[in-house]
């Protein structure tokens with residue numbers, strides 16, 4: 001079959017999909033039983049599928065389409081760059097104009113001190129790059145014994161061997177016999193999962209104390225870095241209690257442990273600022289970016305490095321790391337146009353002052369629904385923890401509610417993500433109040449079907 005062939009009916013495509021396509025993060029038997037959902041068009045916050053149904057995308061693709069679908073500025077910038085120079089590498093003393101301009105732009109937008117950027121193609125590669133840079137940095141600065149890496153339970157940092165080892169979700173690492181040696185998980189501040197939701201601050205404090213104990217147990221002289229998503233996304237939209245991240249940052253500094261902010265989801269407006277690190281004054285040593293950097297229009301990852309560490313790398317001999325497509329000029333052109341739109345339309349500030357608070361009010365209004373155990377979120381990201389009719393105590397890991405609720409939401413015309421017993425919501429930042437209303441009406445319909453009101 002060719003693209004645009006009249007043979008490409010939804011049924012033919014689904015048959016070919018089943019025959020030839022292995023999907024990421026998919027239970028294939030279930031997929032083949034129901035047939036894949038094929039999306040064909042996107043405009044603003046809306047998608048159209050191969051059956052002609054319109055859906056409101058409450059997850060911005062995969063937490064990434066920050067400026068929404070069909071953004072003409074990005075489309076035009078990509079066309080123009082492809083016409084002029086579709087590709088040239090940044091290896092061996094060469095590069096291209098968009099790669100230089102994007103590195104400069106990121107340094108201007110990022111929190112103070114984050115001066116240099118090494119580009120890659122994804123969040124996983126951005127974190128893998130950070131892992132490798134940290135290994136070489138520890139040798140360059142004369143502390144080669146610092147090799148261990150800390151990350152938190154419920155963290156999601158990617159799918160390479162290194163980044164799966166960082167990831168704190170057993171469903172991601174156990175099938176692959178990971179984590180690798182030298183990766184240590186500390187508690188993540190998921191108060192609801194620990195049945196401590198009545199006092200998240202106290203649970204956050206307990207997590208910090210445990211983290212400190214683990215640091216002492218492992219010996220700080222052997223620990224190079226800690227990776228931290230400011231809001232843990234794929235692990236269940238875990239919003240840190242006030243002060244927790246700053247204390248974790250201070251703990252890292254006290255033990256000479258580098259602090260890596262994985263801002264793959266949180267950057268570029270999602271939490272109501274350009275970067276969560278800026279909003280919460282985390283002063284990271286390294287910061288990793290992807291997703292919203294191009295709003296998902298083309299693959300691009302970035303590892304930003306604080307100036308003092310960049311200096312060490314610059315004077316540390318040949319840097320034998322990088323990807324064929326590091327600094328891909330067309331991806332960088334997409335990113336520059338995307339950042340221009342985010343800046344011109346002040347989308348991070350709009351999330352902070354307008355749509356973020358509105359979205360959070362609507363989210364929290366569902367906290368009283370009998371199917372909801374907890375509503376939490378910040379900016380334009382949120383989660384609803386779901387409970388069965390018997391309440392939280394009746395939850396059964398064998399029959400998680402999140403996937404079921406997400407399926408019901410899709411039937412109601414809105415896309416959200418099911419994770420364990422929760423649904424996650426993170427729409428494009430351009431969403432209007434009326435579209436937020438529509439999103440939560442769809443979610444409410446799904447919840448009503450999950451939990452029919454008692455007659």
Ligand SMILES: Cc1ncc(COP(=O)(O)O)c(C=O)c1O
Nearest residue numbers: 122123124156157158233264265
């Ligand atoms: C916080 C975070 N880090 C890293 C990644 C991995 O990014 P990618 O899927 O682009 O490799 C993700 C993906 O969801 C993420 O949410």
